[in-house]
Amino acid sequence: MLKYKVFVINLARSPERMARISQQLADANVPFERIEGVDGNLLSDAEIEHVSPAALVRKHYYRALNKGEVGCSLSHKKAWQQIVDDQLDFAFILEDDIDLESNFADVVELMAGLPHANWDFIKLYPLRKGSPKNIRQSVAYRQHQFISYHKFPLSAVAQVISHQGATRLLQHMPYVVQPVDGHLKSWWSLGIYPFGLIPYCVSVDLQGQSDINPTGGLEKLPQRRLHKLYLNWQRAFMRLVSTPKLDNAFSLFSKSLK
Template sequence: MGQAAKWAIFVINLPRSAHRWRTISHSLNAIGLPFQRIEGVDGALLSEADIAEVFDRKRAQTHYHYELTRGEIGCYLSHLKAWQAVLDQQLDYAIILEDDVVLADSFRFLPQTLAKLDDAWDLIKIAAPYKKQKAIQLGDIGSFGYVRYRKPPMGACGHVVSAAGAQKLLAKRPPFYRPVDVDLQWQDELGLNVRGLLPYTVDNSHEHESDIFAIGDRRAQQKRPLQRLKHQIKLYFDSVRANHKAGPQRQQ
């Protein structure tokens, strides 16, 4: 990106979650990095017409193993707003955070680390709050390991998206039919060059109840086991294709 890169930190925050905004604002102010608020989309307030415009229910029924909750739909729309803001503000990239995260001390070094990358990345994972995935070492950038993945880890609470990455994502979505954190695992389908910086600098907070689960718990959604299996198989081959295009590197 270079030292002159134009960047921002975006924090997704629902209007009704003022306490979360105070908490994350305090954390970022303590680090001394500038940030902006992206007003999140409250899935509970969406009409059926709003949902039908962006959520492909038919494709979800045939290609995914449960129907998204209103919270997940609102979450995806919130991230779409953040990606659009990258283009609207003519940024080179943005660090995108959900408002219920905790930041490692090393988070403060992200901008200067990103400035040293000359790889053609679209999206960089800076959090993996769920199952860890195998990382393939590309190099060391300061105190961070720069990696790609056999399959990117789930979780959208912290990631960096470039202008090129935002363009690719917005060209394909909406409509969407998978949760945003699952969708970002599909590197080949979305045409994304997904990378990671280890150790991760962002994690989910355990102090707040998930706004997504408060609107609708996806764990309670009726599942379609056969579609789940098909989804896992297709995701495996999507990852194989993405890694074949990326070429061999040493695994860590």
């Protein structure tokens, strides 16, 4: 029997969001635990520099990070650490601004019924669902499909992470050098092989208020465009090199479900 929990990341200053997602989870009859998010706006410049050194951000990203982005990444790291500390086989990690779809409880039951936790990361929502052409491989499992992607989609609002996945993420992400979903998009640098599960079981109001970018200021931050092009080329090259290993991991995972 796999040991798991459902975690909801929530800032202390967002009680209305907590109330909303709590009601949704109660309606789905899914128990959960709240993880208090790290409010980046409350961190001093010295604290930010300690966890997100400016020199490393400049090397690995094309613009400065705001405090909200750093706090969001630290919140996810806090959830990953909780998986390890609680000695869980896996955990759902949800941000508090999502909407649960009607199949969410089914997905919890599906994951709890897997024969093992020998996998790393299952994405439950992409920022842009895009074309089915981004699905690289798939395997049917109990009215759902586990999938792999050609390009791993952005967004970290909902995912399932195993103990081994959390351990690898913590090991390979000692500092915050880009937004958390940017880190995950370069999954090979984190030592994980991420999959997805469709149909997706959560959704997000993309027009809603963002804790990370409440005034739209991120779009106005200066960008080093040549460095951005270089980083995009580097990511594309590493994806090309790493994808055969992802294919092999997905093949082994698919076979293990039968």
